Every structure is written in C-alpha cells, then in structure tokens.
Amino acid sequence: MTNMANTIDAAGVPGASADANSDADLDTAALTHPANVAIRNLTIRLGANTVIENLDLDVLAGEFVVLLGPSGCGKSTLLHSIAGLIDVSDGSIEIAGEDMTWADPKDRRIALVFQSYALYPTMSVERNLSFALRINGTPKAEIARRVGRASEMLQLGPLLKRKPSQLSGGQRQRVAIGRAIVREADVFLFDEPLSNLDAKLRTELRRELKQLHQRLGATMIYVTHDQVEAMTLATRMAVMRGGVIQQFGTPAEVYARPNNLFVATFLGSPAMNLLKGTLETRDGARFFCTAQVRLDVSAYPFKEAPSHGAPCVLGVRAEDVHITESASEHAKVSLMEPxxxxRVIWLDYHGEQIASIDQTKAPFSEGDTVAFSFDAAHVSLFDEASGARL
Incomplete structure (x- = not known):
C-alpha cells in the first residue's frame, strides 16, 4: 500500500496573497494540462475479494467521465487506483501515455477531491489552498498566481481569510475543489464530492462543476451513485456493477439504448417499465406479444434476428407511454405523483404497474380508466435469460 503522506500531497493545494492577481485576466489555460487515462486489464483484490477484474477504460484528454453505480460496485476503488491510493493486483494505468501503475500519488500529476472536504480546520481558506504548494517549495509569486486565479474562478476571494468552521457546506466544497485546481494537474478526480450537501446546494454546485469543466477543458473523472449527477455532468459515463463496466457511452446513448436490464432499470426516474413476453413473426412482420399486448416491433434494430417465440422483455421509458383518448390500450390510474x-401517472395494467410521464394536465383522477399507448419507435428489447439487449 502506498504511503498515506503522499495522499495528502496528491489531494492538496496552494494558497497565498489574494490581491496579487485580482486585476489579472483569468488565464484558465495555465491552470490545467489535460491528459488521457488508459486502463488495461485492471484487477484489484482486497484480501480474498476480487473487487475489479480485467477492466479496460479509456478516458480522452479533456473529457468529463463519470463512474456511476450502486454502493459496492467498485467505482471508488477504481478511482482510488488511478490516484495511487490502492495497489493494483494486475494490469496497468497510464496517464498521458506514461505508465503510472506503481508511481507514488504525488508523481501522478493528479488532483483528488474527497467526499469529506478534508480541510485543515485551523488554517484559513487561503492557507488551505496554498498548503501543498508551500510544502513543495513553490515560489511565493507562483503560489499567489495560482491561488488568485483559482479563488477568482470559484468566487472565493471574500472568503480567503475565513476558517472552514465559518463556511457553509457549499463554500467548503468550493475550497476543496480550489485545492485541486491550484495543483495545475493533468487529471482531476472527484470522489462523490456533493454527497454531503443538501439538494439545493447539490444542484448549484453541479452546475458550477459543469461550467468549471467547460472553462478549464480539464480531464475529469467523477464518482457518483446519483444518476442525475451522471447524466448532467458527463461527456461519457461508465455504468458499473460488481466491478464490471456494463456500458460506457454518452448519457444520451446509455439512456436511450441500454446494453442490458441492469442499465435500463438503474437509469431513469421512474425506472424503465418492463413487460415479459415473446417475439412472434407473422407475414414478415415481427411483434412483441403478451396475453394482453401485441406491439409491432418490425422496425426495431435487432443485433441478430431472434427466433419465433423467443422469450424477451420489453422496456419502455415513462415518457414513451402516452396517455391519449385515441389509444387502444386501457388501464386504471392507481397513483399520481405531481x-x-x-405528473408521473402510475397505471394498473393487468396487474403490472406502468409509469407514464404526463404533461397534458388532463382532468383525470386516481381510479379513472384511461387509454394509453407505447411508442414503438423508442422501446428496448432484452433477452429474458441473459438480460442483454437484443
């Protein structure tokens, strides 16, 4: 295991005079040196448990990649291995084309923002920002330049003389992010940085993080279990389960065309509606059929032509379930969530609960029977046995 003293260096940051750069233009190009990250055949074992096995991941320079998944899926372990806080059992980690698999955290040119702010309580904001630069012997003028620009970017100027106890949760997290920025790192790593904030602050800081990435153009890797954070922040996202990346792509791709049932149900609020049935071929057309449903899926882009009668699962997002008087299907409204x-309208459809997102504000109530239809152009079909997308 690597020395934890180095961990502080890798996560720490600068500080100095707030006034030195107050009149200077913010040169964001000088604050970051975006690098690609290439992970090959990565395996991590903790004791007798294999947390990650043979994992590959390519993060392009300047990307904002989000590692998304439930607790215990290995996303934080993967992030910490990139930071050098966890030794790998096999495989390699390259940053900017250089093998960093066994490099100390301080030599990886990374900056890490923790879930807990990890600020020094007896130091001012300015001293917290400048700490790592000071202990590394960075010249005072350079410290002033970096701290001045980071504090201007994060609107920390009026707070530089305060102690962490005098800051709100959002302000503390800004300081933690500022500590990372002043390192002028190749890669910025975020370990669930917004988890300790209330809903309003999470929304505000999420927007600020996205704007920060746009301004810096930095390479960022971000861990979260929150699908809203992942969908709004990521240029690409890796959905993980059991130490395996289930799907890696843009948020739009992953949401619209999930690779398997896990991804389909993990993303989306409410989760994707699922119906079990079979695929039947009649007169050259293909239909998804249950005892109640017969949906034409002839235009569906199957990876391989399924056999007649193959058991499968139909998935349809709530926004693709349309409540309209002209529809052929009928169900009773069991619940409405404004x-x-x-509104999210829950329909009792032959014992199945189907969610529909309704924006019409039509005057119906719980207990009413309504007509609805599935948008066949936006359904997903999965193999019932394996859960893989057909």
Whole structure:
C-alpha cells in the first residue's frame, strides 16, 4: 500500500496573497494540462475479494467521465487506483501515455477531491489552498498566481481569510475543489464530492462543476451513485456493477439504448417499465406479444434476428407511454405523483404497474380508466435469460 503522506500531497493545494492577481485576466489555460487515462486489464483484490477484474477504460484528454453505480460496485476503488491510493493486483494505468501503475500519488500529476472536504480546520481558506504548494517549495509569486486565479474562478476571494468552521457546506466544497485546481494537474478526480450537501446546494454546485469543466477543458473523472449527477455532468459515463463496466457511452446513448436490464432499470426516474413476453413473426412482420399486448416491433434494430417465440422483455421509458383518448390500450390510474411541470401517472395494467410521464394536465383522477399507448419507435428489447439487449 502506498504511503498515506503522499495522499495528502496528491489531494492538496496552494494558497497565498489574494490581491496579487485580482486585476489579472483569468488565464484558465495555465491552470490545467489535460491528459488521457488508459486502463488495461485492471484487477484489484482486497484480501480474498476480487473487487475489479480485467477492466479496460479509456478516458480522452479533456473529457468529463463519470463512474456511476450502486454502493459496492467498485467505482471508488477504481478511482482510488488511478490516484495511487490502492495497489493494483494486475494490469496497468497510464496517464498521458506514461505508465503510472506503481508511481507514488504525488508523481501522478493528479488532483483528488474527497467526499469529506478534508480541510485543515485551523488554517484559513487561503492557507488551505496554498498548503501543498508551500510544502513543495513553490515560489511565493507562483503560489499567489495560482491561488488568485483559482479563488477568482470559484468566487472565493471574500472568503480567503475565513476558517472552514465559518463556511457553509457549499463554500467548503468550493475550497476543496480550489485545492485541486491550484495543483495545475493533468487529471482531476472527484470522489462523490456533493454527497454531503443538501439538494439545493447539490444542484448549484453541479452546475458550477459543469461550467468549471467547460472553462478549464480539464480531464475529469467523477464518482457518483446519483444518476442525475451522471447524466448532467458527463461527456461519457461508465455504468458499473460488481466491478464490471456494463456500458460506457454518452448519457444520451446509455439512456436511450441500454446494453442490458441492469442499465435500463438503474437509469431513469421512474425506472424503465418492463413487460415479459415473446417475439412472434407473422407475414414478415415481427411483434412483441403478451396475453394482453401485441406491439409491432418490425422496425426495431435487432443485433441478430431472434427466433419465433423467443422469450424477451420489453422496456419502455415513462415518457414513451402516452396517455391519449385515441389509444387502444386501457388501464386504471392507481397513483399520481405531481412534479410541478409534469405528473408521473402510475397505471394498473393487468396487474403490472406502468409509469407514464404526463404533461397534458388532463382532468383525470386516481381510479379513472384511461387509454394509453407505447411508442414503438423508442422501446428496448432484452433477452429474458441473459438480460442483454437484443
């Protein structure tokens, strides 16, 4: 295991005079040196447990990649291995084309933002920002330049003389992010940095993080279990389960065309509606059929032509379940959840609960019978046995 003293260096950051750069233009290009990250055949064992096995991941320079998954899926372990806080059992980690598999954290040119802010309580914001630069012997003028620009970017100027106890949770997290920025790192790593904040602050800082990435153009790898954070922040996202990347792609791709049932149900609120049935071929057309449903899926882009009668699962997002008087299917409204600009309508459909996102504000109530239809152009079909996308 690597020396934890080096961990502080890798996560720490600068500080100095706030006034030195107050009148200077913010040169964000000088604050980051985006690098690609290439992970090959990575295996991590903790004791007798294999947490990650033979994992490959390519992060392009300047990307914002989010590692998304439930607790225990290996996402934080993967992030910590990139940071050098966890020794790997096999495989390699390259940063900017250089093998960093066994490099100390301080030599990896990374900056890490923790879930807990990890600020020094007796130091001012300015001293927290400058700490790592000071202990590394960075010249005072350079410290002032970096701290001045980072504090301007994060609107920390008025707070530089305060102690962490005098800051709100959002301000503390800004300081933690500022400590990372001043390192002028190749790769920024975020370990669930917004988890300790309330809903309003999470929304605000999420927006600020996205804007920060746009301004810096930095390579960022971000761990979260929150699908909203992943969908809004990522240029690409890796959905993980059991130490395996289930799907890696843009948020739009992963949401619209999930690779398997796990991805389909993990993303989306409410989760994707699922119906079990069979695929039947009649007169050259293909249909998804249950005892109640017969949906034409002839235009569906199957990877391989399924056999007649093959058992499968139909998945359809709530926004693709349309409540309309002209529809052929009927169900009883079992529950309505007002969401402000829309309602989630839960339909009791032959014992199955089907969610529909409704923006019409039509005057119906719980217990009413309504007509609805599935949008066949936006359904997903999965093999019932393996859960893989057909």
């Amino acid at each position: 969401m402000g600009n829309h």
